[in-house]
Amino acid sequence: MFRSIRSKVLVATICITLVTALAITIVFYEKSSAMIEENYGENLYARIRQMGDSFDELLKGVYLLTAEASCDEELLDMAEDYLSSGNADQLEAIAGQLRVYSRRYSDIGSVYLVLPGDGCIITSEDYPVYEKGIPDEKIKQIAASSETALEPVMLQDPLRRTASVLSFASAMKNQEGDTLAYIMTNIEERVLYYKYLDGLNEGTDSSAVILDTRGRIVSARDKELTGAEYGDGSVRLSDGVQDDKGGSSLKISYKSSFAGYLFFMEVEKRTILGDMRQIRYFLALILLICCAISAVIAYFITGAMYRPLSRLTRTMGQISDGNLGQRVEITTGDEIGLLSKDFNNMLEHIQALIEQLVKEEMLKKDAELEALQYQITPHFMYNTLNSIKYAALLKGEQEIGGLIEDFIELLQASINKKGNFVTVAEEIHFLENYVSLQRIRYEERFEVEYRVPDEAAGCYLPRLLLQPLVENAILHGVDMKRGGSCIVVGAEVEGRTLHLSVRDNGRGMSEKQIEVLLTVPKNKTSGLSGIGVANVKERLELYYGREGRLLYTSGEQGTTAHIYLPAYKERNQYEL
Amino acid sequence: MYGGGNLRKHMGKVLLSILCALMLSGCADSAGQSKEEEEYVIGVVTKSKSSEYWMSVYSGMEKAAKDYGVTVITLSPDSETDDSLQKKMISDLIAKGVDALAVSPIQSFGADAYLAAAKEKGIPVYSYDTRIMSQDIPYIGIDNEKAGRGLAEYMAEALGGNGKVGIISGNLEQSGHASRVKGFSDYIEENTNMEVAFVESGYSNLQMSEKEITRLMDEHPDVKGIFATSAVTALGIMKYMEQHPVVLVTVDAQQDALEAVAEGGIQALAAQSGYEIGYETIQYIIEKRDGEDLPLDKILNVEIITKDNVEEYQIQN
Numbered sequence: 001m002f003r004s005i006r007s008k009v010l011v012a013t014i015c016i017t018l019v020t021a022l023a024i025t026i027v028f029y030e031k032s033s034a035m036i037e038e039n040y041g042e043n044l045y046a047r048i049r050q051m052g053d054s055f056d057e058l059l060k061g062v063y064l065l066t067a068e069a070s071c072d073e074e075l076l077d078m079a080e081d082y083l084s085s086g087n088a089d090q091l092e093a094i095a096g097q098l099r100v101y102s103r104r105y106s107d108i109g110s111v112y113l114v115l116p117g118d119g120c121i122i123t124s125e126d127y128p129v130y131e132k133g134i135p136d137e138k139i140k141q142i143a144a145s146s147e148t149a150l151e152p153v154m155l156q157d158p159l160r161r162t163a164s165v166l167s168f169a170s171a172m173k174n175q176e177g178d179t180l181a182y183i184m185t186n187i188e189e190r191v192l193y194y195k196y197l198d199g200l201n202e203g204t205d206s207s208a209v210i211l212d213t214r215g216r217i218v219s220a221r222d223k224e225l226t227g228a229e230y231g232d233g234s235v236r237l238s239d240g241v242q243d244d245k246g247g248s249s250l251k252i253s254y255k256s257s258f259a260g261y262l263f264f265m266e267v268e269k270r271t272i273l274g275d276m277r278q279i280r281y282f283l284a285l286i287l288l289i290c291c292a293i294s295a296v297i298a299y300f301i302t303g304a305m306y307r308p309l310s311r312l313t314r315t316m317g318q319i320s321d322g323n324l325g326q327r328v329e330i331t332t333g334d335e336i337g338l339l340s341k342d343f344n345n346m347l348e349h350i351q352a353l354i355e356q357l358v359k360e361e362m363l364k365k366d367a368e369l370e371a372l373q374y375q376i377t378p379h380f381m382y383n384t385l386n387s388i389k390y391a392a393l394l395k396g397e398q399e400i401g402g403l404i405e406d407f408i409e410l411l412q413a414s415i416n417k418k419g420n421f422v423t424v425a426e427e428i429h430f431l432e433n434y435v436s437l438q439r440i441r442y443e444e445r446f447e448v449e450y451r452v453p454d455e456a457a458g459c460y461l462p463r464l465l466l467q468p469l470v471e472n473a474i475l476h477g478v479d480m481k482r483g484g485s486c487i488v489v490g491a492e493v494e495g496r497t498l499h500l501s502v503r504d505n506g507r508g509m510s511e512k513q514i515e516v517l518l519t520v521p522k523n524k525t526s527g528l529s530g531i532g533v534a535n536v537k538e539r540l541e542l543y544y545g546r547e548g549r550l551l552y553t554s555g556e557q558g559t560t561a562h563i564y565l566p567a568y569k570e571r572n573q574y575e576l
Numbered sequence: 577m578y579g580g581g582n583l584r585k586h587m588g589k590v591l592l593s594i595l596c597a598l599m600l601s602g603c604a605d606s607a608g609q610s611k612e613e614e615e616y617v618i619g620v621v622t623k624s625k626s627s628e629y630w631m632s633v634y635s636g637m638e639k640a641a642k643d644y645g646v647t648v649i650t651l652s653p654d655s656e657t658d659d660s661l662q663k664k665m666i667s668d669l670i671a672k673g674v675d676a677l678a679v680s681p682i683q684s685f686g687a688d689a690y691l692a693a694a695k696e697k698g699i700p701v702y703s704y705d706t707r708i709m710s711q712d713i714p715y716i717g718i719d720n721e722k723a724g725r726g727l728a729e730y731m732a733e734a735l736g737g738n739g740k741v742g743i744i745s746g747n748l749e750q751s752g753h754a755s756r757v758k759g760f761s762d763y764i765e766e767n768t769n770m771e772v773a774f775v776e777s778g779y780s781n782l783q784m785s786e787k788e789i790t791r792l793m794d795e796h797p798d799v800k801g802i803f804a805t806s807a808v809t810a811l812g813i814m815k816y817m818e819q820h821p822v823v824l825v826t827v828d829a830q831q832d833a834l835e836a837v838a839e840g841g842i843q844a845l846a847a848q849s850g851y852e853i854g855y856e857t858i859q860y861i862i863e864k865r866d867g868e869d870l871p872l873d874k875i876l877n878v879e880i881i882t883k884d885n886v887e888e889y890q891i892q893n
Contacts, residue, residue: 060651063651064651064652067651067661067664067668068654068658068661071658071661147671148671149664149671150668150669151672170664257647257648257649258649
């Protein structure tokens, strides 16, 4: 599937686009979610700080109130009076005074005056106005917390078991510096929660807590948690927004300056980033669109890039199928254009080389043919014979002169360099010369008949093609001891083939004799006769390839040699 | 493949740079936001919280605390007479274990109890605005005696060096008021023919009633000038002096007093800037904490403001 360069480039482009777009998207998403987280954190921190500050303000005010009440001389007088006289009316009066204090802040649940000696607590509340028989340990607790009057403590309300309160306690001392009583100002934990924490929890699934300086819970959504250690104690008493990398939550804390209490809340990032989900889809969509667009663009660009390449590939395929004339069309100036151009040049070069090779091969064949011809047309023989002919004529030997004339003509034909091809008629004429010579030699003991229709007479054939066959027929086919030997030389056009035949009515030849006859002897210098037939066969093959054939058929009636070659009327068609 | 190696190298580079970008963006915001440092807590006790002067002191301290990164816990009794409450606050702060304590004492004397307690816990104590009359306790504030002398000088000039003047002072157990009275009286005695007709004390932000003023003026009808050691008192007196035009001089550059100077109700004002005292106090404590060698007292400039330079002063501050 990814075999073509085009698909590779396409895939690569899409991959790069995808990776880049993905990277950008991820970075953008991470950045914006970090920013949202940060803003959210800061926002929440501002809220928590506001709450913390007003809480601190309250604590400070309540401390001051407690301190003031503990220095209230009127209260001191009343307490002293009660302690000395035991007058219960004074308790009512003290309660009245405490009510005045408790009304100063709406957040104050109650103000108590604790008389440690009596185990008596006088309250600012309508009921009970006072209560006696408070257990010693409670009193001790209050006394202990008055040691650090600036720091509020978490207590169970000494009068109401169920309520936990945040209390300031301060010792009330007489002129001599002895502690007569304690003033205790209580803020109910639930008041703190609803006033300062509930608002922070709004809209988030977080739960804000107030922790004291030792990391214990002062107030939380679940009131049962009051006084417990928060979490695993790992909450550091630090100030600000804590974003643990990789953590799933944002921790926001604010430390109030006066009491040193910590407002702490942990918000799940999941809830903060709820709105980001939409953006995520949006980004995914943009990513998809980006990729789609880039895929389309890449498709067209690679298409344009690939076109010349595919053209080159196609042309190369055609050439490898043998169509060497094909050339690549060059449309671009890039590497592919250069490649195509070089390829075309290479083809030109190869063609030139092939032509040269063919030409050389032809010359070689020509030379070979020439050499073959020379074997049967020794030149000097012709010259010598001419001298003999004239010598005979001078002596008045007309017959011998005629014979030699014929022989010369024969030789002339065989060494005629002008054209290797002759018409059948010319070949027959040459044959007639040869036959008349042979008839003299064999005392006219055989006849030669020519059956050449006009149609065949005009056809061309390589010269001296028939002579060796006739020679062979005379040598092997004619029984010289008995008369009536006849050789028939035939030529006819059979369709596009010229069929030449030389038939004798002699003894016939064995298969082996024919084979020997058609085999080219290794030593080519063995004379005029022996090689002739093989030479004919060889020449036919050289000129016509498979179209030129020489066959021998032999039987009781004699032997026939058949030559098949293309019939043609132009001299040069098969010229090498 | 033609140029395949190059392509691969480029791809590698591109991927690498993308990775780098991702990592950088990851690192950029990993710097923590929370501060984790041992807090330095300075407990501050003022004399009062209701007047503008004290609010400006508080403002100066807050600014300095922010500048130096320390925490200031300020406790203020309702009025300058609440000595026992102030002492209670001081001892509560000591019990809390603050790192340093700055006090403007309602009583300059009798600080021994809490000084001992602070020493036991190793808490350094500083006095500001008003001196704690004990050795080794640093003081940050104006030279009150000098302020008194400066005002006396102005008074003498205004009255031509003759006549009787009266002094209405805050609690003389506070060194500040005492020093102002001393400086004023000394100058009058040493340099002029004038006479201090009365020294009435016990008023600071508790204003004098009309009855008392009338009584005083009836007793001393020839008084030509009055020195009130605090601006709040002076502003109170000012209302009742319309039928008795006297030269009124006082201390503390609070806004209503400055307006009174501009309008002529008060003739001269020894300006002590609450903001400056507040800021300098915290700065002094921090410098001491950091081991700097400082003189025991940090005396701040005091400026005598009259109608002539009141506008200039207001612009400056």
